[in-house]
Amino acid sequence: MTDRYRSIVDVHVILERGDEILLLERQGTGYCDGMLHLPSGHLDDGEPLTHGAAREAHEEVGVHIDPADLVLITVVHHRQRPDLARIGMFFTTTRWTGEPHNAEPHKCGKIQWHDPRLLPEHTIPYPAAGIAAYLTGIPFVAHGWNDAS
Template identity: 60%
Template sequence: MAERYQVTVDVHVILQRGDQILLCLREGTGYRDGWYCLPSGHLEEGETVVECAIREAHEEVGVVINPADLQPATVVHHLPPEGKPRVGMFFAASRWDGEVVNAEPHKCGRVDWVPADRLPDNTVPYTAAGIAAYLGGVGIDVHGWPELATR
């Protein structure tokens, strides 16, 4: 019997302050160092996507988000150049407790508030695709699948 298809689930948090969103500059990770991404991480076994979003926001930027303040933003089915598909669950929040800080300086060079509609050129393309889908009101999108791309 063939083994079922498995995919990595990534959870991204769009912290929004007016027309700005928070980005983290990757550093010392070995993947896309020098590029901006959202506070994000992989879903862990036994964890819901909501729990993961709350955990990642706290671990990476020191804020605590009430589940009621976390809204679904978009879902992106991503095919990276390496060829291992992923599903990105993007959530948005404009309310949280605590001050934003760089809580993982060993993985992050800095955190920056940037205009949501003018991301830095060095934003991870997968991250940029999720933010664009969110801003465009696209509930589900694909990224990196040339024959299926909606953009």
Template identity: 65%
Template structure:
């Protein structure tokens, strides 16, 4: 039997001192348009996970993050469909340079700041599971299995 493979996603929880986190409304992507998600994306070949997370934050919301300032907050093993699973690494950033903005206008609307304990109902369930696992201190959560 061939080894199991999975897409690895990186998610960045931009967490302000007031407790709020940044979310973006997806638009124009064909996947969950109109729903909220934090900056995220896929790892690239030869890229360490924390560097991928910093890159995605720069690309999506225009903030600079030193990868050494990212802490792993949670891991979510998400089953999107039979035969298609994703491993989501949720990194928490409390220090970054710049003000989050929509750096990819074809894919998202402007960032909004929300209370992670009261995520809006239009938050995509997979990243919402990562935020809950981070808040609960669980470290790991299966989702969609």
């Protein structure tokens, strides 16, 4: 019997403040250092999606989010390379406690609030695809695949 296909599940959080969203500048990770990303990370084994998203937001920007306050806004099936695909679950919220700050300075250079309609050029394309879907209300995006990127 062959093993079933398994994919990495990523959780992304769009923290909304007025007309802006929070982005983090990656550093020291070896993946897209110097580029902007949302608070995000991998889902842990046995962890509900909303709990993973709330955990990642707390770990990266120090805010506490009630998982019930997270709204799933899009799913991005991202092909990172020919042998690796990821499924990104993008959540949004306007409710959290605590002031966002750089809670992982060894992985993040700084945090910045940006207009999601005018993303900086150095935003990583994968989260940029999720942000674009958030803005347009598209529930699913195939990103990085030959037939639909």
